[in-house]
Amino acid sequence: MARGKVQLKRIENHVHRQVTFCKRRAGLLKKAKELSILCDAEIGIIIFSNHGKLYDLATKGSMEQLIERYMKSTRGAQIGEAEAKLNLELQEEIINLKQEIQLLQKGIGYLYGRKTENMTLDELHALEKHLENWMCHIRTAKMQIMFQEIQLLKNKEGILTAANGYLQGKIYEQTGIVEMPPDLTGFSYPH
Template identity: 65%
Template sequence: MARGKVQMKRIENPVHRQVTFCKRRTGLLKKAKELSILCDAEIGILIYSAHGKLYELATNGTMQGLMDKYVKTTAGAGSSETTVDGKAKEKQEIDMLKNEIDFLEKGLRYMFGVGSGTMTLDEMNTLEKNLEVWIYHVRSAKMDIMFQEIQLLKNKEGILKAANKHLQDKMDEHFWGTSNFLPVNSSNQYYPLTVDSEIYQV
């Protein structure tokens, strides 16, 4: 009987889907090995299952070696375009940082009354927002440090309490274990050491 054509869509039955995955994965890896042997080709395959399990194949050497070779090979492709774009982005970032540094220096000079520079209303609004952000970060860092110190003191308190209880238990154990208390005769009655018996009477 001729084998029916498999429809290219997701298999809904999880059991059938797992069985198909195992069979086709094995076939794919087998074909890759055969191609590598027959054609002396370097082949690397990475497969992640639906559950996130990794299956890999490197016909010659290791997968890391193939990845390094791939990176070196593709590094030259489009290098001129990427270099121009990269330099433009770097220049833009440098200019942005320079403007930000100049603005911060100008704001500091204005706050401390150094120099004769003035600030526009927009610059002062921006500086005010930056100061609010800085104060928030400083307060947050301060609260984190205070919380850590409180937790450290609580831990030390717990350790000291446990050590104190341990020492107290040891003292109580030593005191009650070594003390010998004799019965006290509250009445002054005399108890003779000999017992009268009619057997010894003549």
């Protein structure tokens, strides 16, 4: 007599669920052992029950050795895939850089007097884009240098103004003048 097809869904009755778990766990472990013997395969199974109890099976050696072997093989596969992807990306980057170098060499040649008559429209657009980028970088660098110089000059001005006020105060102290003229810089003298 053939059994009917079992509907795969969670068994609601706790007792039935536990009985099914024990029977099926035993059947799964038995099938794994049979497969290992018949096919000379190394098999590892880890099962956690709904109560958190651990059941495991390692057909050859220990579970630790099997897990170690698994980690080595997956790590090697991951590294191989990562290296292949990286090589592909690097090759694409090399091709792009070679094209850019050729374009820049042409552009430099044209900057130094070669005629642009032999350039294609795309090459002229790319050269124009690079020139605009270079001009933008040059202007940015120039503005940064000018800003730094302005800041240095402002700092020097502040130092010189403070030193001037200090020296004027010393002069008035030595000459004995009680009332000092107002300072145009806004520095107040001690009396």
